[in-house]
Amino acid sequence: MGNFIKWLGAGLGFTLGGPIGSVLGYAIGNLIEGFTRGDVERARKYRNTSRTNQSGDFEISLLLLSSVVIKADGKTNERELAYVRNHFKKMYGEERANNAFKLFKIFIKNNKVSTRQISNQIRQNLTHASRLQLLHFLFGIAKSDGMVNEAEVNTIKTIAGYLYINQYDFESIKAMFYDSSDSAYRILEIEKSATNNELKKAYRKMVKKYHPDKLQHLGTEHVKGAEEKFKQVQKAYEQIQKERGL
Structure with a gap:
C-alpha cells in the first residue's frame, strides 16, 4: 500500500481535494482494505509542484471523465477499456498505468460520480489547452469500438460545456x-x-x-x-x- 500511496501523492495536486478528492477516497477505500483519512494525509506529504504533479492531476481527470464516457451508452465495451489501458501504458509506462487502471475500474463501477462537479473542478485548475486535450482523448475512447454513437457524443458535449470549451x-x-x-x-x-x-x-x-x-x-x-x-x-x-x- 505504501508504494501506491507514494504514487498517488507524488502525482496529484488539486485532485486530492474537492469533489474529485471525494471520489478518489471512495475508490481507494474500495481498493485498499483499511484505507483511512491518515493515508490521504500521507499522500499529501508526497505532493509536489513539479510537472509530475500537474501530469498526475491530468491523469486522474482523464480517468474520471473516461469512465463517464464509457458508461454513456449504458454498457461497458471491452475495446474501449483496452483503449484506455493501452493509451495509459503508452503514455506512462507499465507500472504507473497499472496503478491508474486499478482506480479506473472502481470509477466505472461508481454511479455516484457527478460529471458537473468533477468537470467544474477540472475547469478551474487546468489550462484551456489541457482541457482540449482531455476532449480529444474522450473522442478517441468513443471511436475505439469503430464508431461514435449519439449517446457518447451527447455526453462528451455536456462535458465540454462544463469545461467551458466552446x-x-x-x-x-x-x-x-x-x-x-x-x-x-x-x-x-x-x-x-x-x-x-x-x-x-x-x-x-x-x-x-x-x-x-x-x-x-x-x-x-x-x-x-x-x-x-x-x-x-x-x-x-x-x-x-x-x-x-x-
Whole structure:
C-alpha cells in the first residue's frame, strides 16, 4: 500500500481535494482494505509542484471523465477499456498505468460520480489547452469500438460545456474522428465558403491553439498526445489546399 500511496501523492495536486478528492477516497477505500483519512494525509506529504504533479492531476481527470464516457451508452465495451489501458501504458509506462487502471475500474463501477462537479473542478485548475486535450482523448475512447454513437457524443458535449470549451472547438475536435466532406473545414473552424486568405488565417490560428508546446507543463507523455491534434490540423489544411489547387 505504501508504494501506491507514494504514487498517488507524488502525482496529484488539486485532485486530492474537492469533489474529485471525494471520489478518489471512495475508490481507494474500495481498493485498499483499511484505507483511512491518515493515508490521504500521507499522500499529501508526497505532493509536489513539479510537472509530475500537474501530469498526475491530468491523469486522474482523464480517468474520471473516461469512465463517464464509457458508461454513456449504458454498457461497458471491452475495446474501449483496452483503449484506455493501452493509451495509459503508452503514455506512462507499465507500472504507473497499472496503478491508474486499478482506480479506473472502481470509477466505472461508481454511479455516484457527478460529471458537473468533477468537470467544474477540472475547469478551474487546468489550462484551456489541457482541457482540449482531455476532449480529444474522450473522442478517441468513443471511436475505439469503430464508431461514435449519439449517446457518447451527447455526453462528451455536456462535458465540454462544463469545461467551458466552446462549440467551435468542440466541433473542431469532433471532426477529427469523422470522415466526411466537410471535416477538414470543421477542424479549421471555417465554412466552405471561406476565402483563401481566411483559410490561411484559420490555419495559423489553429496551429497556435493546438501546438504541442502548450502542454509542456504536463510532461513529454502529453506533448506526444497533443501532436496528434496538431497533425490533424496540418492534414486538414493540406487537404483543402489540394482541393482548391493552391
